[in-house]
Amino acid sequence: MPTDDIATLAIYSDHLSAAAVTAALGVEPTSIHEIGDARRRSRSRRAGSHSPTQYTHSLWEHTVRGDPAHAGVADAAGSTSxxxxxxxxxxxxxxxxxxxxxxxxxxxxxxxSSSTQAPFVFDAELIRGLAIIGCDLYGTAYLEADGIDAVL
Structure with a gap:
């Protein structure tokens, strides 16, 4: 059975601002960064390897987490978010x-999911709604095992 889910609409550009997305949509992002913003450095195990110190693209994100406690019957299939x-x-x-x-x-x-046979359901109404957003959906399902999430 699905136990938790999260969805994010991410909007990227390598030359335009993320702030312009907020103005165009009238929706506040849950996270944002602009081209040139400082980026946390990550340490690689390989000597001399590191990530760039500035973002080379803008990113506007709006993230929603499903709340299993408030999911209805239709949402009980991992699609609440x-x-x-x-x-x-x-x-x-x-x-x-x-x-x-x-x-x-x-x-x-x-x-x-708490089960290896979790029924993730995207019904016709949800698919019509996704068509309005009109972009590719990248999805991943994880198996919850002894408190550790393992990729299926």
Missing amino acids: IRLLVDVFREKQEQLEKLRADYELRLWWSAI
């Missing part, structure tokens, strides 16, 4: 279409 995200952007189809000309849009979704 995506349904909530679709609700945020349902009336933004025109604005998203304009952004698509200059930005890359991606929908990220992941869910955790």
